[in-house]
Amino acid sequence: MRALTGFTWLLALQAAGEALSRLLHLPFPGPVIGMLLLLALLRWPAVREPVAATAQFLLAHLSLLFVPVGVGVMTYLGVLGQYGLRIALVIVLSTWIGMAVTVLVLRAGARRRDG
């Protein structure tokens, strides 16, 4: 029952986010606005307690949710066959550059604080 209530909150807030995004022509996708709305509502135990159980379950199995989109790679085998090596190079290098920059900015702050 509690998990169902939590799931209903997530759906309702996503729907509210979609509505706000369209009505106000906001640049965020609906679920992002839903996330911000939920962040504001979590201070109330009536929302927090049911949402906690559902959110932890969904996020623990987050990687499953990417499988259907990932299988979509099969529809782009043509593009990937034609440009595969270059695309792989771009993805690998930009991923490493992004992660390295993130760590360097974070660690620069940590080192300065430690003296």
Add this chain to the structure above:
Amino acid sequence: MADFVELWIYLSSTPLFGLTATMAVYLLAQWAYARLGHTPLANPVLWSVVLLAGALVVSGIPYQTYFSGAQFIHFLLGPAVVALAWPLWTRRAELRARWLRLSLAGLAGGAAACAASVGLAWLLGLPADVVLSLAPKSVTAPVAMGVSEAVGGIPALSAVFAVLTGLVGALSGKYLFDAMGVPRDAAGWAARGFALGTVSHGIGAARAIQVDADAGAYAGLALGLQVILASILMPLAFAAARSAF
């Protein structure tokens, strides 16, 4: 035999097929991942995608038929993005204390990943729609599709690139962080998780959750932050670039 063929044709064309196949293959991949000591190369998303896409290509079942069932799992990405408010809420005291540094790191890392992918793709002479589809690949798949549309890419291709980027981060992050000398203490795990979530979104976060609780929480935070930053800044940056050239 004819009955069996008829039954197979019926089953493989109902939504039941895509849904059941996704769940069963993922559980199998997850079991193998645990048996192999959670080594990055045994990543369950990677092997689920390889097995499912391979089986569909070999058996000639179109992706649309598969997706008619798998869409029920895909749909949960929306509520999962809303649910990201939960890890943010549980770490709110820490976030209030470190928000400026974390925002800077998220902004710099996300911008570097986006600029590097667009810049490299352009230098390597990839077609314009592929270049633009690569731009939002560090943002979690459902949001990457929205951003892709806003910057002039192909949403479905961006979603595939986002999954591939997630896999590259989940597979190689450990080795990159070790090579950079990031320690394995509380602050080090936070930095590793945050970097994985910033660049490799949900798939990186799923890997981080597996390795360390702090790393997992910071990865969830980074992925939420990236969603907000990218969905505001990326369309603005590309609109500005377009009017400048």
